[in-house]
Amino acid sequence: xxxxxxxxxxxxxxxxxxxxxxxxxxxxxxxxxxxxxxxxxxxxxxxxxxxxxxxxxxxxxxxxxxxxxxxxxxxxxxxxxxxxxxxxxxxxxxxxxxxxxxxxxxxxxxxxxxxxxxxxxxxxxxxxxxxxxxxxxxxxxxxxxxxxxxxxxxxxxxxxxxxxxxx
Numbered sequence: 001x002x003x004x005x006x007x008x009x010x011x012x013x014x015x016x017x018x019x020x021x022x023x024x025x026x027x028x029x030x031x032x033x034x035x036x037x038x039x040x041x042x043x044x045x046x047x048x049x050x051x052x053x054x055x056x057x058x059x060x061x062x063x064x065x066x067x068x069x070x071x072x073x074x075x076x077x078x079x080x081x082x083x084x085x086x087x088x089x090x091x092x093x094x095x096x097x098x099x100x101x102x103x104x105x106x107x108x109x110x111x112x113x114x115x116x117x118x119x120x121x122x123x124x125x126x127x128x129x130x131x132x133x134x135x136x137x138x139x140x141x142x143x144x145x146x147x148x149x150x151x152x153x154x155x156x157x158x159x160x161x162x163x164x165x166x167x
Contacts (some may be wrong), residue, residue, distance in 0.1 A: 009118075009152075027063070045063070053071050054078075068087045077090045080117070088106045089104065089106065091113075104124070107125040114127075116135070122142075129141075
């Protein structure tokens with residue numbers, strides 16, 4: 001079984017509920033046949049690696065992560081449990097993505113960077129320096145916009161950081 005809910009915190013809550021009700025259920029990694037995953041990569045239970053994703057040698061992906069369509073996790077990088085890379089997100093080598101953190105659509109994280117727990121990097125951002133726990137950051141170069149509460153939604157209309165009205 002896998003749980004592929006896009007919001008990391010929601011995915012964690014659902015997995016916890018499933019485990020409490022059905023402790024015998026086994027979670028497995030699901031890797032799309034067009035994904036390229038190096039032989040020595042570690043992929044945790046319940047993790048989903050989507051079409052066209054690339055995961056390079058030495059990478060370690062925790063449990064219940066999502067490596068989305070055409071995302072790239074470079075060599076010797078670590079994704080902690082319940083973290084995610086958005087579609088076409090790209091990382092350099094030796095990065096660490098904290099628990100329940102997200103790299104948005106098309107964002108880029110250069111090599112040797114750490115992204116803290118429960119941190120969200122916005123779509124299209126370019127990250128040149130490490131980010132602490134529980135922040136929202138975006139832009140080029142990415143900068144911290146505000147603090148973020150654990151469990152706060154980031155894939156909803158209410159997370160519109162720029163305050164732009166939707167028509």
